[in-house]
Amino acid sequence: MSASRPTIVVLTAPDEPIPEGFEALEAEAELRRADDAAGLRETLPGAEILCVTDFRTDALADAWPAADALAWIHATSAGVDALMIPEIRDSAIPVTNARGIFDGCIAEYVLGQIISFCKDFAGNYRLQQDRQWQHRETEPVAGRSVLVVGAGSIGRRIARTCSAIGMEVDGVGRRARDGDEDFTAIYAQADLLSLLPDYDFVVIAAPLTADTEGLFGAAEFKAMPPGARLINIGRGPIVKTDELLAALQDGEIDGAALDVFEQEPLPADHPLWGLPNVAISAHMAGDFIGWKRALSEQFIDNFRRWQAGEALNNPVDKQSGFSAAGR
Template sequence: MTQARPKIVVLTAPGEGLPEGMNALEGIAELQVAEDAESLRATLPGARVLCVTDFRTEALAEAWPAADALEWIHATSAGVDALLIPEVRESDIPVTNARGIFDRCIAEYVLGQIIAFCKDFAGNWRLKQSHQWQHRETEPVAGRSVLVVGAGSIGRQIARFCGAIGMSPDGVGRRARPGDDDFGAIYAQADLISVLPDYDFVVIAAPLTADTEGLFGEAEFQAMHPGARLINIGRGPIVNTDALVDALRDGAIDGAALDVFEQEPLPPEHPLWDLPNAHISSHMAGDFIGWKTALSQQFIDNFERWRNGETLNNTVDKAHGFVPSA
């Protein structure tokens, strides 16, 4: 069992302060907030737990020499790529993440984008803006095929939602394996380009790792059929943005719904903003009302397990960058 009031450092984005709900630990732990490399370096000495709420942070590498007592690192995000610096990968310090918190809302977002494409909601909006009454036929959603790249908990929830409305979901994982109740088939990532032509929708739900960075580029977009749409709720650098812009402009694919980008925020002058076949949101697909409190509670629940010497939930495989499926 750990000391009575272990020190927890919470690394946030500048100006965010202590996350909602985290004050429940006051009196149980010593809480200190850092928001950049300098403040993290000042607060890390003696800290046994580091909770990171800023998934874009680059502060850990610079401040790492000050980490003299860390026993556990937690990320309040599904992706942990920013935390897996070489020193963390090579250490015995466990890393956990927010697996499970965002699954349903991200799946709702994906399903909403699929319906928006099939029912041409963007076209309705453009016609409304110009006061035009134009009757059109739209596509059925049932019967469409969807390939979910990333067969983890988020990918599985997406597959369940798609299957529930009559779509045919398959998956892509690190290796091929038999299909199951959620996926009709699960292909190996190495076979991605050979199966892409068969799908109406391709959804990226994979974490950012060395294996997935730049996974979608010119060759992959050329392999997709011209009527296909891409949806990315994983991480921006999985997609080569320039290649995607070319594919959308040239008609290699019909459309894209993007919640994540190589550069965030997306610069106002970026060509994606003006492409009519690109749906854009601001890295918010999973952020439901109350999500910050839910993340804090998940951390607090795991903190109690840590204090009691129990196995932590959502332990990341640091070699691969995600929590392995059961």
């Protein structure tokens, strides 16, 4: 059983307030806020819970010696790569994440990008701006093949969404598995290079780990068929940006929809902005109206489970960096 009124430290991005909805906890816990390493060092002593809302934070390693009472760490994001410093990864402290909150909207984003590519919405827009009437034929969506790299909850929602309109969807996980209910087949990540020639769309939905960082580079783009498109809603460093740029410029792949980048924000002078076959969004594929409130409610529900001594929802396998329920 936890302390009757524990202390929760909320690590936010600089100048961001404690998330909307956390006021519901004021009678049940002491809330402290930090937005940098110095603030975190000041607020961690005696705190039982750390809630990290800044998924890009680099404050944890510097402030960690001040963590003398932590019993649970929560990330209000699906990815937990920023939290996986050795001190946390090798500790007995459980880590949970925001699994499930963003799945539906990310799947809608992916399907929207696939339809946009097939129906050439970008081409329509350019012709409209030039007031040109140009009849063209476009591609069917049904029957297209999709490889989803990352078979966790987000990847599975993408598979179900794309399958519903007649696309053929396979997955890539840490290991191959038969008889999956969402994917036609799940292959091992070790076989990725040999799989890529067979798909019209490759969707990256994996978390950033030591095994996925830099997973897509020149060799992978050369293996994809010339008409293939890449969609990345996972993490930017999974893709080697310079090698993707070269593949797009050389016509090795036909296009890319990118929501995440190695460097965020993407610099205004980056060549990717000017490519007509690239769709760029600002790390927002899953962010729906009301998402911040939904994250707060998810954390509050888990907090009350923790207070009651119940098992926490959404535990993360800290050694792999994946949700413990992920694939």
